[in-house]
Amino acid sequence: MGAFRAVVIDKTEAGQHVELRMFDEADLMDGDVTVRVSHSTLNYKDGLALTGKAPVVRRFPMIPGVDLAGTVETSSHPEFKPGDAVILDGWGLGETHLGAYAEKVRVKGDWLIPLPRGLTPYQAMAIGTAGYTAMLCLMALERHGLSPDRGAAIVTGAAGGVGSVGVALLAKAGWHVIASTGRRQEADYLKHLGAAEILDRSELSGPGRPLNKERWAAGIDTVGSHTLANVLSMTKYAGAIAACGLAGGMDLPATVAPFILRNVALLGVDSVMTPKALRLEAWKRLANELDLDKLATMTTDITLNQVMEAGRAIVDGKIRGRVVVEIA
Numbered sequence: 001m002g003a004f005r006a007v008v009i010d011k012t013e014a015g016q017h018v019e020l021r022m023f024d025e026a027d028l029m030d031g032d033v034t035v036r037v038s039h040s041t042l043n044y045k046d047g048l049a050l051t052g053k054a055p056v057v058r059r060f061p062m063i064p065g066v067d068l069a070g071t072v073e074t075s076s077h078p079e080f081k082p083g084d085a086v087i088l089d090g091w092g093l094g095e096t097h098l099g100a101y102a103e104k105v106r107v108k109g110d111w112l113i114p115l116p117r118g119l120t121p122y123q124a125m126a127i128g129t130a131g132y133t134a135m136l137c138l139m140a141l142e143r144h145g146l147s148p149d150r151g152a153a154i155v156t157g158a159a160g161g162v163g164s165v166g167v168a169l170l171a172k173a174g175w176h177v178i179a180s181t182g183r184r185q186e187a188d189y190l191k192h193l194g195a196a197e198i199l200d201r202s203e204l205s206g207p208g209r210p211l212n213k214e215r216w217a218a219g220i221d222t223v224g225s226h227t228l229a230n231v232l233s234m235t236k237y238a239g240a241i242a243a244c245g246l247a248g249g250m251d252l253p254a255t256v257a258p259f260i261l262r263n264v265a266l267l268g269v270d271s272v273m274t275p276k277a278l279r280l281e282a283w284k285r286l287a288n289e290l291d292l293d294k295l296a297t298m299t300t301d302i303t304l305n306q307v308m309e310a311g312r313a314i315v316d317g318k319i320r321g322r323v324v325v326e327i328a
């Protein structure tokens with residue numbers, strides 16, 4: 001394969017241009033493993049890259065796509081050999097390193113992990129970076145010592161990718177899940193995933209008081225801005241919120257009141273640079289704990305031809321659950 005199909009973002013003086021075209025293998029970046037990509041996914045960050053809405057792409061041309069499943073084609077890395085089934089999430093893929101919306105990638109073997117036992121490549125990408133981030137959030141809450149007997153757990157941006165998997169994981173772990181969404185029409189979907197209550201996101205979206213009535217002990221926030229500030233203001237004494245997203249804004253117009261008067265903790269979660277041991281643990285737990293029937297109900301499929309349009313839809317908050325990009 002001298003050239004392969006890839007979604008390529010170019011930047012000229014006229015602005016950003018995205019197209020599906022042939023890409024020469026000789027132009028791939030350095031790495032000790034080449035992987036034939038079978039599936040990728042659509043994450044919010046991919047939408048930002050495809051639309052140029054935020055400067056997540058750090059070199060041009062860029063092939064976007066932050067995560068992939070595929071088969072090793074060639075390797076000089078000691079842990080991987082041709083034919084191995086692998087996945088990759090983050091490490092700058094689709095931002096600083098040519099990414100996953102392509103039939104082939106060349107990457108550092110240190111970034112790869114074996115396809116988790118019990119998952120097909122398709123299922124691993126239905127989970128994708130969004131689902132793996134939701135698990136990192138759950139693990140952060142557990143490390144903080146929180147358990148369902150302490151009260152409810154809120155998930156904001158609940159009908160999105162991180163949110164949908166977060167609802168399913170927290171419910172499976174025994175939490176009373178409050179799903180905050182701007183899409184009332186997705187109430188049945190969220191209840192099917194395990195939500196016990198639906199909260200209209202308008203209740204959390206405006207400027208709020210420093211402290212409010214205590215409503216939940218834990219939470220996964222994918223929205224940021226006023227939403228996160230309000231979530232913190234309603235967190236019970238000694239509770240914690242895992243913050244991973246900025247779908248509503250990157251600011252945090254909060255006060256220190258929840259921290260210093262209620263012993264509330266704000267736990268930051270980044271999936272991109274997470275060390276390998278934690279990744280392996282997160283993926284093992286996903287394979288064991290996530291209900292695969294529920295995963296199927298939250299997943300839709302697209303092809304490489306459709307990622308540009310889907311990228312616009314995700315930054316507009318119009319994508320429900322997870323989107324798998326079928327590549328081979």
Ligand code: NDP
Nearest residue numbers: 044157158159160161162181182245246247248270271317
């Ligand atoms: P999605 O677009 O699938 O989900 C985001 C959800 O947030 C939407 O579905 C919507 O949910 C809600 N939302 C969107 N816009 C607004 C708004 N203006 N105000 C309030 N709520 C809004 O994205 P992902 O699930 O892929 O990602 C969610 C967030 O997490 C993103 O910000 C992303 O960058 C971040 N992320 C961070 C990672 C990390 O490593 N820290 C890894 C992966 C994702 P609803 O309709 O239910 O209200």
